[in-house]
Amino acid sequence: xxxxxxxxxxxxxxxxxxxxxxxxxxxxxxxxxxxxxxxxxxxxxxxxxxxxxxxxxxxxxxxxxxxxxxxxxxxxxxxxxxxxxxxxxxxxxxxxxxxxxxxxxxxxxxxxxxxxxxxxxxxxxxxxxxxxxxxxxxxxxx
Numbered sequence: 023x024x025x026x027x028x029x030x031x032x033x034x035x036x037x038x039x040x041x042x043x044x045x046x047x048x049x050x051x052x053x054x055x056x057x058x059x060x061x062x063x064x065x066x067x068x069x070x071x072x073x074x075x076x077x078x079x080x081x082x083x084x085x086x087x088x089x090x091x092x093x094x095x096x097x098x099x100x101x102x103x104x105x106x107x108x109x110x111x112x113x114x115x116x117x118x119x120x121x122x123x124x125x126x127x128x129x130x131x132x133x134x135x136x137x138x139x140x141x142x143x144x145x146x147x148x149x150x151x152x153x154x155x156x157x158x159x160x161x162x163x164x
Contacts, residue, residue, distance in 0.1 A: 048108075048140035052159045060154035063090055065147055067156045069130070077138060077164040083130040085119065087147060094126025098149035102130060104142050113143075138164020 057068035066088045071081050087095040100119040105112035117132040135141055141160045146153065 060156040062154045064152045064154035081133040085128045095149045101146045103144045138162045
């Protein structure tokens with residue numbers, strides 16, 4: 023039996039690989055806003071990246087958190103998670119909120135995306151005995 027080179031892909035696998043690695047697009051109707059209310063409305067949250075979000079580079083973000091009535095949230099406990107829902111993997115790094123900058127702003131370091139496509143970034147925020155979550159959607163070129 024001949025040995026097949028690395029470029030060979032069985033025809034039945036081609037469709038599976040396409041759907042696993044970029045052959046499908048993000049679901050329609052996703053909200054790509056960079057400022058929104060958390061899932062239960064406890065906080066108003068926005069994010070900004072220091073630089074343009076590029077593939078395979080570490081990014082630093084500023085996360086701004088306010089109460090529902092617009093007051094800056096101080097000293098919150100915030101965790102970061104995320105990944106590519108259609109690919110079934112998480113972020114390639116473990117981003118963390120490393121510093122409270124004042125006026126409701128938090129420094130998020132270690133954000134990285136290793137490929138283009140639809141990503142979710144989730145923040146779990148706890149402040150004054152209130153916990154709420156927000157998910158931001160990104161559709162990155164790559």
